[in-house]
Amino acid sequence: MKLIFAVLLTLSTISSFSQTSGSGGYSTFNTPTKGDLEGSMYSNDKFSTLKVNGEDHTGKVRYNALDDKMEFSDNSFYGFKTGDELNLIDVKKKYLYADYKDVKENNVSGFLVESQSGKKIRLYKKEKVKFVKGSVAKSSYDKTIPDKYVKEKDVFFLRINDEEITLLPSSRKDFSKLFGDKEKEVMDYLKKNNSSLNAENDLKIVFNYLNTIL
Structure with a gap:
């Protein structure tokens, strides 16, 4: 009987689940197979002071990159709307809550990091x-x-x-076509500087250049 009970207890433990609180409610994930989970669901584990659209916010937040949510340190809820800009001061990141199409062409709403700003063109990334x-x-x-x-x-x-x-297009040709009569100029710049459209540092330099010619 003791052996049967031990087996049942082990199976019960493996099949159980736990919950973690998020800004929009609860999300579930499987109980770790052994010990703590490795890695983190957050882009930064640290809670940061926050400004929303340039104004101080009373809460502290961190971005849950697993569920695409902002989590508050006091488990409170705040409903962000499309166009809201969130400055996480302590981690020096600016997020935009936006409507956009994902890689599968689905219409979605979520948080994007503003990687490079400018008057004419801006670069965002999805964590x-x-x-x-x-x-x-x-x-x-x-x-x-x-x-x-x-x-x-x-x-x-x-x-x-x-x-x-x-x-953002993955090929230089498709990327250059986005800029109309500046297409050839943009293509020449990318070739001359051997710019990668997959490397964030390269993209920041390219976007700085684009903001000077558009």
Whole structure:
């Protein structure tokens, strides 16, 4: 009987789940396979003082990149609207709550980091974390792999003037076409400087240049 009870208890523990509170309610994730989860669901674990549209906010927040939510340190809720700009002072990041199309062309609303600002064109990036389920060793020859949070590759977006936010093209040709009669000039610049459209530092330099010619 003791052996049966121990097996049932183990199965119950593996199949259970826990909850973490978010700004919009609760999100669920599987109980860690062994010990604590590796990694973090947050782009920065630290809660930061906040300004919303330039005005001081009473709460402190951190961005949950797993659920695309802002979490408040006191578990309070604040409903952000499209166009709200959130400055997280302590981590030196500016987020925009925006409507945009994701990589699958779905219309979504969520938080984007403003990577580079300018009068004519702005660069945004989407931070994303995914949960990867681990596995329990079934014998002494196997290895237990803990559950973990894994940071995914940032996805970049742009906004020209006050038009809609769009996915940043991956090819220089498609990117250059966005700028009309400046297409050849932009393409020549990208080639001359060997600029990568997948590297944030390169993109910041490119966007600085674009804001001088548009």
